[in-house]
Amino acid sequence: MVKRTVICPNCKNQVTLQGSSREKIYVTCPNCNQKGVFTFLEDKTDLKTINQSYTIEVNNLTKFYNGFKAVDNLSFNVKQGEIFGFLGPNGAGKTTTIKSILGLTLSSLGNIKINGSDIRKNFKEIKKNIGYQPERVAFYDNLTALQNLYFYSEIKNAPKKDCMKLLGEFGLKDLANKRVGTFSKGMTQKLGLIRAVLGNPSLLILDEPSIGLDPQGVLLVREKIRELNKRGTTVFISSHILSEVQEVCDRVGIINKGVLIAQDTISELSKKLKIKPKIIVELEKISDRIVEAVKKVEGIDKLEISGNKIEIICDSKTRGKVVLAIGNTGGNILNVQTKETSLEEVFMKYTGG
C-alpha cells in the first residue's frame, strides 16, 4: 500500500489517499466536493493534483482553412490512462485535430482541455506533460542524436541522463554521437519516439508512430506504448495501420470529413453496427449432411466452406447451436475458432469505404 497527498484542483485542499500500485480510485474532495480520479502510478512518486477523469476533452472544435471546414463541431474525450485510437481516411481532419490539441493551429471555434486545463491558459505548463511524435519526424540535421535529445530535454526540464538510457533501449546507443542528417527514416522515427517519451509525459500523442519502421521496430514501438500505458501514461494514437490500433487501443474514435462519426471500444462499435463475429469449425471431413444441418440452424448470416473448414458468421448465442448441430450429425470436430470483428470491418462500415 502506498500513500499519496494530492491537491484538489478546485480549492487546493490537500487530501491524503491510500492505495496499491496501478489502483485507480475515485476521489471526492472533503472540502469542496470536487470529484476526480486518481491512479497510483508505479514510477511516479510525486503526483501533485487529483487527476481529472479525462486527459483530453475536445468540445465543439471547428477549424476553417481558407473557408474550408477541416473539422466540424468535433467533440470527444480521452479517458485518463487509456490508449485511444484516432482513425479516419486521408483528409478526414485527424492531423488538424492533433495540431489543435497541441496548439499548433489556432482553432476557429470550440475549446480543448488537457488534464482539466484549458489550453488557451498557461499552455506552457500543460505542455510539460505532453509527449508528441508527429507523422513527419524531423530533427536538427547538423546536430548529433544526443545533442538533439539534450536540447529537447533541456526545454522539457527532463533529466539529461535519460537521453542516453533511452537511446540504449531503442537500440540507437551506437549512433548517439552521429549527426541526425545521416540517419535512415526508421532510425529517425525511433529517435522521434525517444523525444516524445522524454520526461515521462502523462499524455503521449503519436501520429502514425510505425511509419518507416521494420517489423522489429513496429514490435518495439508497440511494446513501449504498452509499457508506458502500464505506468499510467494516456496514449492518443492516430494510425492508418488498423491492426496495430486494434492490437493496442482500449477505445477508438472515427472521424470522417471533419465529423466524429463513432467513439467507443471496438466490440461496442461492432455491436452498434450489428457486425457479427465469424466462427471457423475445422472438421475431419465435411459431408453434405453436416452442411445441411448447419444451414438449418437459425441465426446464421453467412456460411462458407474452405477445405475441411466451415466458416460461419453468426452472433455469439448461435455459436453453441452450430457446434451442437455438427455434433449431432456425427461429424468429428477438430477445432473451433472464433474470429472477432476486425477494426478494418468497423472502419470500412463507418467510413463507407
Place this chain on the structure above:
Amino acid sequence: MVHSIFIVAKKEFMDNFRNNWIIALSAILAILALLASYFGSRDLEWQDFEFTIRIIIMPVQFLIPIIGLMLGYATIIGEIEKGSMGSLLSHPVTRNEIILGKFLGLGSVISTTIFIGFGIAGVIIAINISNPDVGLYILFIVASILLGLAFMSLSLFFSSFFKKRSSAMVGVIMLWIFFNMFWGFLMFGLLIFTTSGGLSTPDWFHQLQLLNPTVAYSYINQNFIENHWIILSLIAWSIIPMILAFLIFKRRDI
C-alpha cells in the same frame, strides 16, 4: 522564459556555427580588411583605420546583408516545412521565446563571425601602424554587427511572413536588390524632383537615407549624419522587423 530563450539560442548557435561557410566568412572578412589596409593605397604599406574603413565599407555593405539574410530566411519557414517546428512547439516553449531565441542565437553567430573576422584583421593592422584609432575601428565593428543583425532581423520577418521557403528566399533577394540597387535610383530621382537640379544636397536627404540600413551603415564616419544617429537607426532596424516577426508568428498555423 529566459531559460527557454537561452536554450533555443544555444541550439541555433550550435546548429549554425557548424556550417563551414560561417567560418569561411570570418576568414573572408579578415582578408578583405587586411587587403584594404595594405593594398588599398598605391604605397603598398599598412594604412590607418580611417583609410581602411573608407575602402572596406563598400564591399562590406553588400556582403554582410547577404550573410544576415541567408542565415535567417529559412529559420522559421524552413522548420515549419521540415516539421521540426511542430515538434518544438509541442514542448513547453512559447512562440515568442522561439523568435527571441532564434534572434539571439543567429545574432550570436553573425556577431561572432564579424567580430572574429574584423577583430583579427584589426589586431594585425594595429600592430603595423602607429597611433591606431582603436575607438573608430570598434565603432566600425559595432556598426557592422548591427548591419548584420538588421538584415538577420529582416530575414526573420520574411521567414515568418512567407508560407514557403522558396518564397522567403525570393523575398530576401528582392529586399537586398531594393536596398543595394533600386534605393539609389529612387533617392536620386527624389533629389532631382525636389531640388530641381540644385547643387547642394538638403539635410533631409541624408536623414531619409537612414531608412535604408545599408546606406545608414555607409554613412559611418562620413560627417553627413552624426554616428550615434546611424547606430540608433541600425538598432531600430534590428528590433522592429523582429517585433513584426513576433506578431505574424503568433497567429500562424503550423
